Amino acid sequence: MTEHESGGNDGENEKKGVAGFMQRARDQARETSEKDVTKTAPFKAFEHATESVALNTMTEGRLFDVADALSDYRLQDVDVTDTTCGYCAVGCRFDLHTKDGEVLGARPTDPEKAPINGISTCVKGKFSYNYVNSDDRLTEPLVKENGEFREASWDEALSRVVDGLGGIIEEDSPDALGLISSSKATNEDNYAMQRFAREVIGTNNVDNCNRLCHAPTVAALKQTVGYGAASVGVEDLENTDCYLLSGSNTTEAHPVLATRIKQNVADGADMVVFDPRKVQIAEYADQYTRTEPGYDTAWINGLTRYIIANDLHDEAFIDERTDGFDELKEHLDQFTPEYVERVSGVPPEELASAAETIAAADSCCFCWTLGLTEHTNGTENVISMSNLALVTGNIGKPGAGLSPFRGQNNVQGGGGDMGPLPNNFPGYQPVTDDEIREKFEAAYDTEIPSEEGWRTTEQFLAADRGDLRGMYIMGENASLSEPGVDHAQEVLDDLDFLVVQDIFLTETAEHADVVLPATTAVESNGTFTSSSRHVQLVKRAIEPKGNTRGDWAILQALARRFGHDWDFASPSEIMDEIAELTPIYGGISHERLENGAELQWPCWNDDHPGTTRLYEEEFNTADGKASLIPTGPNEPADISDDEFPLTMTTGRVLYQYHTGTMTHREEGIMSYVGEDFVEINPETAANAGIENGDYVRVESRHGTIRVTAQVTERPGTDTVFVPMHFAESAVNTLTDEENLDTAARTPEYKVTSVRLRPGEESDPARTTRESGDRTLAESDD
Numbered sequence: 001m002t003e004h005e006s007g008g009n010d011g012e013n014e015k016k017g018v019a020g021f022m023q024r025a026r027d028q029a030r031e032t033s034e035k036d037v038t039k040t041a042p043f044k045a046f047e048h049a050t051e052s053v054a055l056n057t058m059t060e061g062r063l064f065d066v067a068d069a070l071s072d073y074r075l076q077d078v079d080v081t082d083t084t085c086g087y088c089a090v091g092c093r094f095d096l097h098t099k100d101g102e103v104l105g106a107r108p109t110d111p112e113k114a115p116i117n118g119i120s121t122c123v124k125g126k127f128s129y130n131y132v133n134s135d136d137r138l139t140e141p142l143v144k145e146n147g148e149f150r151e152a153s154w155d156e157a158l159s160r161v162v163d164g165l166g167g168i169i170e171e172d173s174p175d176a177l178g179l180i181s182s183s184k185a186t187n188e189d190n191y192a193m194q195r196f197a198r199e200v201i202g203t204n205n206v207d208n209c210n211r212l213c214h215a216p217t218v219a220a221l222k223q224t225v226g227y228g229a230a231s232v233g234v235e236d237l238e239n240t241d242c243y244l245l246s247g248s249n250t251t252e253a254h255p256v257l258a259t260r261i262k263q264n265v266a267d268g269a270d271m272v273v274f275d276p277r278k279v280q281i282a283e284y285a286d287q288y289t290r291t292e293p294g295y296d297t298a299w300i301n302g303l304t305r306y307i308i309a310n311d312l313h314d315e316a317f318i319d320e321r322t323d324g325f326d327e328l329k330e331h332l333d334q335f336t337p338e339y340v341e342r343v344s345g346v347p348p349e350e351l352a353s354a355a356e357t358i359a360a361a362d363s364c365c366f367c368w369t370l371g372l373t374e375h376t377n378g379t380e381n382v383i384s385m386s387n388l389a390l391v392t393g394n395i396g397k398p399g400a401g402l403s404p405f406r407g408q409n410n411v412q413g414g415g416g417d418m419g420p421l422p423n424n425f426p427g428y429q430p431v432t433d434d435e436i437r438e439k440f441e442a443a444y445d446t447e448i449p450s451e452e453g454w455r456t457t458e459q460f461l462a463a464d465r466g467d468l469r470g471m472y473i474m475g476e477n478a479s480l481s482e483p484g485v486d487h488a489q490e491v492l493d494d495l496d497f498l499v500v501q502d503i504f505l506t507e508t509a510e511h512a513d514v515v516l517p518a519t520t521a522v523e524s525n526g527t528f529t530s531s532s533r534h535v536q537l538v539k540r541a542i543e544p545k546g547n548t549r550g551d552w553a554i555l556q557a558l559a560r561r562f563g564h565d566w567d568f569a570s571p572s573e574i575m576d577e578i579a580e581l582t583p584i585y586g587g588i589s590h591e592r593l594e595n596g597a598e599l600q601w602p603c604w605n606d607d608h609p610g611t612t613r614l615y616e617e618e619f620n621t622a623d624g625k626a627s628l629i630p631t632g633p634n635e636p637a638d639i640s641d642d643e644f645p646l647t648m649t650t651g652r653v654l655y656q657y658h659t660g661t662m663t664h665r666e667e668g669i670m671s672y673v674g675e676d677f678v679e680i681n682p683e684t685a686a687n688a689g690i691e692n693g694d695y696v697r698v699e700s701r702h703g704t705i706r707v708t709a710q711v712t713e714r715p716g717t718d719t720v721f722v723p724m725h726f727a728e729s730a731v732n733t734l735t736d737e738e739n740l741d742t743a744a745r746t747p748e749y750k751v752t753s754v755r756l757r758p759g760e761e762s763d764p765a766r767t768t769r770e771s772g773d774r775t776l777a778e779s780d781d
């Protein structure tokens with residue numbers, strides 16, 4: 001195990017640790033409010049402890065370190081705000097301790113206010129807040145003049161945006177514009193963005209990072225069971241008898257959920273993991289099976305076939321609650337164990353034992369993340385998983401269900417539920433449905449196009465063709481996170497007008513004509529919706545820096561300049577409008593949340609308690625039954641060959657977050673995982689003459705990056721892994737912008753054919769990216 005994979009809390013000690021910590025936390029809160037010590041010392045001590053924690057993983061023992069550091073000093077000068085984490089979609093809540101506009105750190109809040117995490121958090125939620133006070137924060141609007149940015153007043157910047165976007169609408173049409181919303185921002189911000197796109201601009205070309213992520217999950221589950229979301233609540237996930245987990249590096253990407261899963265496994269639950277990399281969660285599994293990237297329909301269908309062939313399926317459930325069994329059964333005939341082994345590398349005995357474990361369990365949770373979705377056949381992968389869950393009767397009962405772990409802090413809500421989507425209004429109400437569209441047209445007093453808009457990836461391709469001329473990008477670092485960095489950057493450069501709304505002058509913002517400075521989650525009020533459908537309050541813990549404004553407030557100011565009389569006084573009023581127009585959020589209000597209600601959608605009205613588990617009685621489909629839909633066989637778009645013999649998968653590490661705009665500002669983190677790398681199997685490395693720590697070139701059909709070799713058994717001999725966190729050697733230099741999921745248009749980030757080349761004498765000691773023989777960007781030595 002490499003150091004960076006030892007994520008999350010130590011499961012074995014957790015119960016004792018949690019109980020003990022709670023008692024201490026309460027006692028300390030009482031004691032310290034009466035203490036009086038020096039003013040500056042606590043923060044030094046806190047920083048010191050922070051660093052020590054950042055350099056290790058977040059075990060309970062470490063939590064005590066920090067608690068001790070703070071508790072030794074007086075706390076009455078410190079402001080305490082309970083809020084929701086702005087990093088990932090687990091949805092941890094905690095108290096943020098702040099002083100004089102600085103975030104000191106997070107500590108457990110009243111567990112009643114933290115239904116998902118109780119008192120646990122991971123290292124990012126707890127300590128990664130330096131970005132908020134970073135000197136690099138955007139604090140004033142910027143406009144570009146003669147190729148250089150200069151500060152501008154809000155008045156000037158907003159006028160330029162109105163001229164820029166308005167000019168393209170006048171010359172061309174609203175559909176010559178594309179808007180990208182942000183799953184980092186609140187539900188209220190995202191609702192405002194979709195309304196802005198449809199009402200003010202007049203287009204459905206609005207999308208968000210969900211497109212690069214779990215859009216295949218949403219598309220698949222919509223077809224099979226009805227809602228594009230996890231069917232289980234956290235309790236099911238914590239208490240199930242069995243997990244089938246695939247394509248999820250849970251300990252690094254969803255550390256707090258990983259802790260819960262590990263605990264349940266320690267208590268006796270079974271866990272089966274299928275993944276091309278032996279990620280840390282696999283070490284806790286009863287069975288780990290290595291797969292070939294990109295061939296997931298094969299082994300998932302193989303499992304379902306085995307279960308049916310051996311009469312292990314749940315006939316009563318299939319009869320009563322599903323459609324399409326006979327067609328599915330027939331279609332599955334081809335997924336014989338021999339076929340499965342040939343294409344996906346899964347040995348027949350491992351297929352059989354996994355199938356038997358799942359079938360024998362009283363309940364099973366089917367868990368996945370991007371390893372299943374970021375493929376040209378991502379939607380089919382998820383449909384296959386849904387078929388397996390349905391055939392075994394594992395949806396809608398305690399401990400059983402579908403559990404995609406969502407990505408960004410608010411991708412479930414802001415990226416989906418709020419409708420900044422080309423095909424859906426808020427609450428997954430289709431834009432193509434006349435009655436629904438009329439409802440929104442009446443509410444917004446405008447006409448809305450009846451056709452679906454372009455998905456993000458399609459917006460970039462449309463711009464390439466000259467069909468899309470301007471973009472409004474809110475909180476997305478598309479220049480690095482889109483597939484094909486060279487393509488994305490060319491598109492951004494060539495646009496007639498680009499406005500970027502962010503908290504930093506990102507690699508994307510560099511291309512903009514106007515940059516609008518937004519508040520961070522720590523300076524905002526509103527709500528985020530977690531992976532488990534919990535709608536939770538986000539509260540302003542410090543005053544907004546400089547001249548920054550909330551994302552919704554910027555959109556409102558612009559809407560007014562375009563002549564629309566938006567008049568929201570607060571995010572709470574926006575939520576009231578959301579509730580009016582969005583049935584699944586019908587009973588959500590800031591007031592209820594403030595009064596302590598734990599609300600998971602669907603929450604139909606003010607008296608409704610919310611829904612912990614979906615589909616207990618019926619599915620959200622026309623006839624209430626779930627659909628079994630045949631999938632595969634299929635293969636990835638970029639198949640390895642003699643020239644590019646290895647398959648590269650890409651993804652995350654615990655300490656870093658995406659394109660690094662937030663985590664690269666943490667010294668502790670950067671001293672730990674500060675440089676890009678490629679994981680290579682020892683056998684592959686030896687054959688290529690590469691040693692651990694060497695700089696090596698990773699070359700694809702699209703470009704080259706130079707990173708350090710990390711020789712490890714985690715990947716198999718045919719696969720390498722590169723993280724997505726480093727601009728100077730951006731891994732998307734190697735990926736292809738045209739290899740997209742058939743249904744959801746999500747990029748195939750998880751399969752790129754590559755070759756490795758050892759470093760040369762003349763190479764500089766740093767990571768880089770290159771396109772052809774042109775060096776595009778370099779990091780400092």
Ligand SMILES: Nc1nc2c(c(=O)[nH]1)N[C@H]1C(S)=C(S)[C@@H](COP(=O)(O)OP(=O)(O)OC[C@H]3O[C@@H](n4cnc5c(=O)[nH]c(N)nc54)[C@H](O)[C@@H]3O)O[C@H]1N2
Nearest residue numbers: 247248249253293294369370371407408651652654657658
């Ligand atoms: N620390 C940290 N946490 C994060 C984030 C972050 O940037 N940093 N980002 C958040 C976001 S937005 C998201 S979407 C989630 C993502 O969470 P994950 O999806 O868990 O993150 P990835 O690192 O992309 O890991 C994908 C997993 O899929 C496996 N995999 C690769 N190819 C295949 C394949 O073909 N088939 C299968 N079955 N598996 C495959 C990889 O080995 C890996 O285990 O994490 C969230 N949490």
Ligand SMILES: Nc1nc2c(c(=O)[nH]1)N[C@H]1C(S)=C(S)[C@@H](COP(=O)(O)OP(=O)(O)OC[C@H]3O[C@@H](n4cnc5c(=O)[nH]c(N)nc54)[C@H](O)[C@@H]3O)O[C@H]1N2
Nearest residue numbers: 184209212213475476477481501502518650658659661749
């Ligand atoms: N190769 C490869 N590429 C990938 C992936 C992969 O696995 N492999 N994963 C994909 C996935 S799952 C995702 S989700 C995307 C992520 O891609 P992005 O969403 O582009 O990644 P982030 O770096 O999180 O960008 C978020 C931006 O929002 C800004 N921001 C933060 N808070 C706020 C706020 O409150 N308001 C505003 N306006 N801005 C804010 C940040 O500074 C940052 O610029 O990357 C995708 N790209």
Ligand code: SF4
Nearest residue numbers: 085087088092122125
């Ligand atoms: S697990 Fe996710 S939500 Fe929880 S503290 Fe970590 S980053 Fe935040």
Ligand SMILES: [Mo]
Nearest residue numbers: 213214407408
């Ligand atoms: Mo994501």
